[in-house]
Amino acid sequence: MVILREGMCPGLDEDLLRSLRAADIRTVEDLVSSDSEELAQKCSVSYKALFAIRRVLLAQHTAFPVSGADLYEELLSSTAILSTGNPSLDKLLDSGLFTGEITELSGGPGSGKSQVCFGAAVHISHHLKQSVIYIDTTGGLTASRLLQMLRSETTNTDEQMEALQRIRIVRLFDVYALLDCLYGLCGGGLQQASVGGGSVKAVIVDSVSAVIAPLLGGKQSEGMSLMTQVAGVLKTMAKDFSVAALVTNHVTRSGSGDVQPGLGVSWSHVPRTRILLERVETAPSVSRSSLRSATLIKSSRQPCCIKEEFDLRWWSGAAGGASGKRKLDQAGS
Amino acid sequence: MRRPLSSLNLGTNVKVKLGRAGFQFTSDLQHLNPEQLSQEAGVSQQEALQVLQAADTGGGGGTFLSALELLQKEEGSRSIVTFCSQLDHALGGGLPVGKTTEICGVPGIGKTQLCLQLAVDVQLPQCFGGVEGQVIFLDTEGSFLLQRVVDMSAAAVRHCSMLAEDEEQQVAMTTFTVENILSNIFLVHCRDYVELLAELHLLPAFLQERTKIRLLIIDSVTLPFLQLFDDLSQRTRLLQGLGQKLIAIATNHNIAVVITNHMTTRLRGAHSHLVPALGDIWGHAPTTRLLLEWEGSQRLASILKSPGHMETTAQYQITCEGFRDAAQSEQPQSKRSRTFTD
Numbered sequence: 001m002v003i004l005r006e007g008m009c010p011g012l013d014e015d016l017l018r019s020l021r022a023a024d025i026r027t028v029e030d031l032v033s034s035d036s037e038e039l040a041q042k043c044s045v046s047y048k049a050l051f052a053i054r055r056v057l058l059a060q061h062t063a064f065p066v067s068g069a070d071l072y073e074e075l076l077s078s079t080a081i082l083s084t085g086n087p088s089l090d091k092l093l094d095s096g097l098f099t100g101e102i103t104e105l106s107g108g109p110g111s112g113k114s115q116v117c118f119g120a121a122v123h124i125s126h127h128l129k130q131s132v133i134y135i136d137t138t139g140g141l142t143a144s145r146l147l148q149m150l151r152s153e154t155t156n157t158d159e160q161m162e163a164l165q166r167i168r169i170v171r172l173f174d175v176y177a178l179l180d181c182l183y184g185l186c187g188g189g190l191q192q193a194s195v196g197g198g199s200v201k202a203v204i205v206d207s208v209s210a211v212i213a214p215l216l217g218g219k220q221s222e223g224m225s226l227m228t229q230v231a232g233v234l235k236t237m238a239k240d241f242s243v244a245a246l247v248t249n250h251v252t253r254s255g256s257g258d259v260q261p262g263l264g265v266s267w268s269h270v271p272r273t274r275i276l277l278e279r280v281e282t283a284p285s286v287s288r289s290s291l292r293s294a295t296l297i298k299s300s301r302q303p304c305c306i307k308e309e310f311d312l313r314w315w316s317g318a319a320g321g322a323s324g325k326r327k328l329d330q331a332g333s
Numbered sequence: 334m335r336r337p338l339s340s341l342n343l344g345t346n347v348k349v350k351l352g353r354a355g356f357q358f359t360s361d362l363q364h365l366n367p368e369q370l371s372q373e374a375g376v377s378q379q380e381a382l383q384v385l386q387a388a389d390t391g392g393g394g395g396t397f398l399s400a401l402e403l404l405q406k407e408e409g410s411r412s413i414v415t416f417c418s419q420l421d422h423a424l425g426g427g428l429p430v431g432k433t434t435e436i437c438g439v440p441g442i443g444k445t446q447l448c449l450q451l452a453v454d455v456q457l458p459q460c461f462g463g464v465e466g467q468v469i470f471l472d473t474e475g476s477f478l479l480q481r482v483v484d485m486s487a488a489a490v491r492h493c494s495m496l497a498e499d500e501e502q503q504v505a506m507t508t509f510t511v512e513n514i515l516s517n518i519f520l521v522h523c524r525d526y527v528e529l530l531a532e533l534h535l536l537p538a539f540l541q542e543r544t545k546i547r548l549l550i551i552d553s554v555t556l557p558f559l560q561l562f563d564d565l566s567q568r569t570r571l572l573q574g575l576g577q578k579l580i581a582i583a584t585n586h587n588i589a590v591v592i593t594n595h596m597t598t599r600l601r602g603a604h605s606h607l608v609p610a611l612g613d614i615w616g617h618a619p620t621t622r623l624l625l626e627w628e629g630s631q632r633l634a635s636i637l638k639s640p641g642h643m644e645t646t647a648q649y650q651i652t653c654e655g656f657r658d659a660a661q662s663e664q665p666q667s668k669r670s671r672t673f674t675d
Contacts, residue, residue: 003355026355109616110638118640134400139432139580140620142641143404144425167400173581176342183336189397210617214573217566222345229340236334250617257601262614290644313643 085123107277419647438625466547576618
């Protein structure tokens with residue numbers, strides 16, 4: 001619905017607008033969906049003029065077909081595949097995060113969603129020399145952990161600092177702020193953020209469920225509408241600016257005790273690729289381990305339900321020392 | 334790209350009125366003044382002004398800072414020590430300021446004791462490596478024991494006076510007394526979840542006035558919400574809203590938020606496990622999760638979840654002086670009895 005305004009198309013002048021309003025025609029939608037002949041009589045304007053206006057407006061507001069060949073050309077020139085830096089995850093994702101798409105990580109508390117996000121952010125900013133926008137809605141981002149990951153990649157302090165500078169962080173805690181931020185990014189924020197260094201190739205939202213879930217359920221339907229808005233703007237941003245969107249989601253348990261991603265069925269159509277992260281339960285005596293399993297539950301490229309295991313310490317590099325410590329703990333217990 | 338008006342932070346009835354009048358995108362509101370808009374859409378002039386302001390400023394979208402700036406900020410901020418060096422080491426110096434931490438554990442394991450200890454420790458003078466802040470304590474279980482706070486403060490004062498060497502520390506010791514410690518603790522009793530939510534709603538204004546507060550303790554978050562067992566989805570929704578509010582308070586006012594949580598049993602096949610209460614979804618709310626548990630007669634504190642630290646386990650004990658390192662030489666049995674001697 002777009003309001004009819006003077007000068008929108010030739011022939012739509014003030015007088016016509018006034019008489020259209022008198023006939024309760026305010027928006028383009030009203031005009032297009034009304035019967036032109038009847039309207040011409042009601043407003044005493046020529047049928048021809050009204051028909052011409054209608055055609056111009058339809059042409060202005062329509063979507064155009066694109067040929068597959070052009071699309072393929074565009075795909076080749078604009079799509080990038082950003083590796084997450086972890087071979088097991090890359091295998092699930094068909095070699096990495098695709099720009100123009102939304103990838104989702106879901107998992108329970110402490111399943112390693114944020115760690116994967118950190119790792120991907122560090123890898124993209126350090127190895128691929130591209131900027132990353134990190135939207136933190138849970139307060140979980142710690143820069144010292146990013147530095148720790150970078151230290152295992154390089155010992156050069158300048159390179160570490162440069163990589164950190166390419167990660168732009170915004171912390172916000174409600175859905176309106178998230179929408180403000182995303183629309184801001186679409187309206188020029190992405191270009192601004194890419195000043196001084198590579199262009200923005202990835203936008204990470206950790207976590208999208210933290211701001212949406214408090215609004216869902218109950219009698220109010222606004223939460224659903226806001227969730228659709230977030231989904232819409234994320235998709236448009238990913239496509240129009242060819243960035244990879246990586247979002248995290250929580251999990252819920254179904255009646256039978258199975259774990260499934262949160263935010264319900266309507267959200268499940270939003271991400272192109274979904275990965276479920278879980279802790280790997282080893283022997284019951286050793287409750288804590290840094291091993292995680294990742295299961296592909298939705299993908300348009302790979303067969304679903306592939307499962308890979310990986311170690312969260314992959315990114316820390318200091319695996320040797322840490323595992324020694326753990327052994328010590330086990331021996332003590 | 335065009336932004337729908339429904340994505341703005343406005344009242345639902347205003348949005349409905351705007352939609353009915355044919356306004357859908359923020360671009361539709363360009364070239365309109367509040368009077369015209371209030372006429373066209375049938376909203377009051379004040380509402381029209383709000384709409385135009387929201388449409389105008391929306392899209393600026395938060396302040397960006399680089400990870401480097403965040404790192405410098407993190408390095409500049411101190412942590413609150415727990416007086417248990419093993420646990421402090423595992424947490425990288427103590428409980429981080431500006432983050433939320435949850436302490437879960439079975440009854441009697443020492444959740445409240447750790448909270449009381451933190452309420453004292455946050456006041457350690459800066460020259461002793463402390464944060465030198467005030468604390469607000471939201472007590473929902475009636476478990477705030479003043480006598481224990483006095484014990485712990487006396488022990489902390491004793492400890493510091495033994496350490497005091499240079500003049501700066503001597504001067505700091507004159508104000509670091511039990512009375513001052515007690516006067517820097519603000520205690521709020523919340524009897525049900527409505528009072529708790531209302532208090533958290535009012536808290537930002539209180540924190541604005543008292544800029545020295547560095548720690549917010551809620552002991553516990555579980556009990557008030559146990560009353561809401563008849564409507565579980567309502568409970569989940571309220572809890573998630575509460576979690577986001579706590580994170581916002583922690584980040585915006587740069588204070589540490591500590592909450593305690595009970596344990597509950599979950600059946601998996603024929604086995605039952607002890608897991609933190611309030612469900613899986615609540616588990617995402619705190620940034621760091623500490624689990625206090627018994628192993629035989631030994632008390633263990635483990636990091637269940639943390640964005641920046643390995644999942645490690647530390648031993649601790651609770652003495653009449655407070656939360657301390659586990660003494661290796663002593664018999665575990667004597668430690669437990671010492672807790673109850675005073």
